[in-house]
Amino acid sequence: xxxxxxxxxxxxxxxxxxxxxxxxxxxxxxxxxxxxxxxxxxxxxxxxxxxxxxxxxxxxxxxxxxxxxxxxxxxxxxxxxxxxxxxxxxxxxxxxxxxxx
Numbered sequence: 054x055x056x057x058x059x060x061x062x063x064x065x066x067x068x069x070x071x072x073x074x075x076x077x078x079x080x081x082x083x084x085x086x087x088x089x090x091x092x093x094x095x096x097x098x099x100x101x102x103x104x105x106x107x108x109x110x111x112x113x114x115x116x117x118x119x120x121x122x123x124x125x126x127x128x129x130x131x132x133x134x135x136x137x138x139x140x141x142x143x144x145x146x147x148x149x150x151x152x153x154x
Contacts, residue, residue: 069112
């Protein structure tokens with residue numbers, strides 16, 4: 054089964070990528086350089102992992118051009134119908150000291 058590739062373009066740090074899946078899958082967030090290495094089957098660095106729930110979120114770690122690759126390599130081959138969205142930045146929550154009591 055072939056991978057689904059999403060070219061997210063330039064995305065700012067702290068944006069959130071949300072992936073909705075119908076089955077368990079590998080979710081790889083790659084910079085442009087690492088995406089090329091992935092395609093050549095060379096060593097690459099990624100963010101993400103195996104999505105075992107219907108919704109998987111990844112925070113963008115740096116301003117860059119990003120690609121999202123979704124596949125079932127090493128998993129049970131099932132049809133994937135991924136839906137991907139990018140939110141500009143994560144909602145900020147404050148915890149700990151300082152706030153009303």
